[in-house]
Amino acid sequence: MTQHQFPPVVATRCLDPIKFTCYFGTFVQTPSLGALQVLTHCAVGVDQDGTIVFVNENCSDYTSYTLKFTGLELHEVRFVDVADSETKFFVPGFIDTHIHAPQFPNNGIFGDSTLLDWLEKYTFPLESSFRDLTRANSIYSQVIERTLSNGTTAAAYYATIHADATNLLADLALMRGQRALIGKVCMNQNSPDHYIETFEESKASQLSVIEHIEKRDPSGNFVRPILTPRFAPSCTEKLMKWLGELRKSHNYHCQTHLSENKREIEVAKELFPGFDSYTDIYYKSGLLGPKTILAHCIHLSEHEKDLLAQTGCGVSHCPTSNSSITSGEARVRWLLNSNIKVSLGTDCSGGFTPSILQVAKHALLVSNHLVMKSENDFEKLSTHDVLYLATVGGAEVLNLNVKLGLFKVGYKFDAQLIQLDCEGSPVDTFEFQNPKWGLLSPEESRGKFLDLIDKWIFNGDDRNVRKVFVNGRCVVDK
Numbered sequence: 215m216t217q218h219q220f221p222p223v224v225a226t227r228c229l230d231p232i233k234f235t236c237y238f239g240t241f242v243q244t245p246s247l248g249a250l251q252v253l254t255h256c257a258v259g260v261d262q263d264g265t266i267v268f269v270n271e272n273c274s275d276y277t278s279y280t281l282k283f284t285g286l287e288l289h290e291v292r293f294v295d296v297a298d299s300e301t302k303f304f305v306p307g308f309i310d311t312h313i314h315a316p317q318f319p320n321n322g323i324f325g326d327s328t329l330l331d332w333l334e335k336y337t338f339p340l341e342s343s344f345r346d347l348t349r350a351n352s353i354y355s356q357v358i359e360r361t362l363s364n365g366t367t368a369a370a371y372y373a374t375i376h377a378d379a380t381n382l383l384a385d386l387a388l389m390r391g392q393r394a395l396i397g398k399v400c401m402n403q404n405s406p407d408h409y410i411e412t413f414e415e416s417k418a419s420q421l422s423v424i425e426h427i428e429k430r431d432p433s434g435n436f437v438r439p440i441l442t443p444r445f446a447p448s449c450t451e452k453l454m455k456w457l458g459e460l461r462k463s464h465n466y467h468c469q470t471h472l473s474e475n476k477r478e479i480e481v482a483k484e485l486f487p488g489f490d491s492y493t494d495i496y497y498k499s500g501l502l503g504p505k506t507i508l509a510h511c512i513h514l515s516e517h518e519k520d521l522l523a524q525t526g527c528g529v530s531h532c533p534t535s536n537s538s539i540t541s542g543e544a545r546v547r548w549l550l551n552s553n554i555k556v557s558l559g560t561d562c563s564g565g566f567t568p569s570i571l572q573v574a575k576h577a578l579l580v581s582n583h584l585v586m587k588s589e590n591d592f593e594k595l596s597t598h599d600v601l602y603l604a605t606v607g608g609a610e611v612l613n614l615n616v617k618l619g620l621f622k623v624g625y626k627f628d629a630q631l632i633q634l635d636c637e638g639s640p641v642d643t644f645e646f647q648n649p650k651w652g653l654l655s656p657e658e659s660r661g662k663f664l665d666l667i668d669k670w671i672f673n674g675d676d677r678n679v680r681k682v683f684v685n686g687r688c689v690v691d692k
C-alpha cells in the first residue's frame with residue numbers, strides 16, 4: 215500500500231553495547247498551541263541518557279548522516295526504521311497531570327452522584343482499603359501498566375493517606391519506567407473516621423514519603439514527591455500552611471483540587487470565612503507557585519484566574535470527569551489567554567478512562583458545548599490544540615528538570631509509536647486517504663496526513679499505540 219522510498223533497516227543488533235539510537239520515520243508534534251508540525255523522513259538521534267541529540271528532517275540517507283554526526287561505528291548505533299507504513303508515526307508521550315491511582319477499580323462507577331456524595335459513597339471507602347499493601351501492589355501495578363499502554367509516559371498521581379502504599383507506587387513507577395510525581399494525600403478534617411489522619415500523622419508520613427522517594431531517585435528525573443493537600447474542605451489551615459512552608463522552603467511540587475463543583479465552593483467558603491475566595495485559601499496558605507498543579511478550575515472568578523496567572527500555577531483540565539460527575543465546563547481558552555499553563559488529566563475515577571487520547575477528544579467536545587451555550591467561537595479547541603495540551607501543555611504543567619513534550623535537541627525521547635493500520639485497529643484506513651509522500655504535491659500529502667491525525671484523535675485507542683519509550687528506553691512493545 216505504501217510507497218517506501220528509503221533504505222530498509224540497516225543494523226538492528228550488534229555485539230557491542232549500543233551507544234546511540236537513531237529513529238527514522240514520521241514525527242508529529244505541536245511546537246505551539248494550534249500548530250501541528252509533521253516531520254517526514256526524519257532521523258531523530260538519541261544518546262544513552264535518553265536525550266535527543268539531532269533531529270534531521272528530509273534525511274534520505276539517515277545511516278551515513280548518523281555515523282558522520284556521532285563519529286561512531288555502525289555496530290555502535292541501533293537504527294530503528296519505522297517508515298514501512300505511511301500510517302505509522304511517532305508522537306510525544308502523553309502527560310496525565312491529574313490521576314488518582316487508587317481509584318482505578320472505580321473507573322465508570324459513579325451512578326448519578328456529584329462530587330461530595332461521590333467522595334463519600336465510592337471514593338473514600340476504596341482509598342481507605344489501601345492500608346492493605348497486597349491490594350495496593352496489585353492495583354498500582356495495573357494502573358501503571360494500563361496508562362503506559364495508552365501512551366502515558368509521565369503522570370502526576372494522587373495516592374492515599376498511607377505512606378507505605380504511596381512509597382510502593384513510587385517504586386513501581388520507577389521499576390516500570392514511567393515518569394511520575396507521587397502524592398501522599400494529606401487530609402485531616404471532614405473525612406470519615408476510617409479514612410482520616412491527624413496533623414501530626416500527616417506531617418510525619420509526608421516527610422517519610424519524601425525521604426523514601428528522594429532516596430530512590432536522587433536525580434528526580436523519574437519519580438518525585440508532590441505535596442498533596444486533598445482539597446481545602448478536608449485540610450485544616452494549619453496543615454495547609456505547614457505544607458505551604460515546606461513547598462516554599464524546598465521548591466517542591468504541589469497539587470490539589472480547585473473550584474470543581476458549586477457545592478464544594480460553598481463548603482470551602484463556609485469553612486474558611488476569613489478568605490476572599492476558594493483560590494485565596496490556597497494562596498494565603500503558600501500553596502500556589504510555578505510547580506503547583508490545580509485540577510479542574512471550572513467556576514473561577516476573574517480575580518481568582520488572575521491569582522493563578524500571577525503565581526504561575528498550572529491547571530489540569532479534566533473534561534471526562536467534569537462531564538461524568540456533572541461538575542461543569544472549564545473555560546480552557548479563557549485560562550490560556552491569561553498565559554496560564556493548561557494540560558489534561560484523566561482524573562480517574564471521577565473520569566472513567568485512563569487514556570489521555572480519549573480525554574483530549576472530550577476536551578474538544580466540551581469546548582464545543584461552551585461555544586453552543588455562549589454562541590461565540592472563542593472557546594473552541596481544535597484537534598491540534600488538544601494534542602498540544604496532552605503533550606507540551608502537560609510538560610509545562612509538570613515543570614520537571616528534564617525537557618519533555620517535543621522532538622527537539624536537548625529534550626528527552628519520551629514517545630509513542632502510533633500505527634493506524636495495525637491489526638485490530640479501530641481506525642479504518644483507506645488507500646485514497648494515504649498521504650503518499652513524494653508522489654503527491656507536498657500540500658496534498660500534508661492535507662491527507664492532517665486528516666489522518668484527526669481520525670486518530672477521534673477514533674484511535676490503545677490498540678494503535680505500538681511502542682512506548684521513556685527516556686529513550688522502550689517500555690511497551692506490543
Ligand SMILES: O=c1[nH]c(=O)c2nc[nH]c2[nH]1
Nearest residue numbers: 314337444445471561564
Ligand atoms: O475529582 C475529584 N476527585 C477526588 O478524589 C477529589 N477529592 C477532592 N476533590 C476531588 N475531586
